[in-house]
Amino acid sequence: MDLRAAASKVLARASGRSEGDLRPELDLVADLGIDSPKQLELLIELEEALNVEISDEDAAALETVGDVLDYAAGVG
Numbered sequence: 525m526d527l528r529a530a531a532s533k534v535l536a537r538a539s540g541r542s543e544g545d546l547r548p549e550l551d552l553v554a555d556l557g558i559d560s561p562k563q564l565e566l567l568i569e570l571e572e573a574l575n576v577e578i579s580d581e582d583a584a585a586l587e588t589v590g591d592v593l594d595y596a597a598g599v600g
Contacts, residue, residue: 527573527597531574532546532593534551541556548593549590552587
C-alpha cells in the first residue's frame with residue numbers, strides 16, 4: 525500500500541467518512557469535524573501508518589485532506 529492510500533485510510537477512520545467522500549479541498553476541522561482530540565489521534569495514527577515522526581510545524585500545516593495526502597506522498 526502506498527503512503528497516500530495509508531493516509532487516506534487514516535483520514536477516513538478519523539473522520540467517520542468513507543475514503544470516496546474525502547476530497548483534497550475538504551478542511552479537516554470545518555468540513556470533517558476533526559476537533560483537537562481527534563487531531564491528536566489523527567497525528568498519532570498517521571505517524572504509525574507512515575512510519576515517521578510528524579513535527580509540530582508540519583502538523584500545524586496539515587489543514588486539508590489534500591495537505592495530509594501531499595505530506596504522506598512527500599515522506600515516501
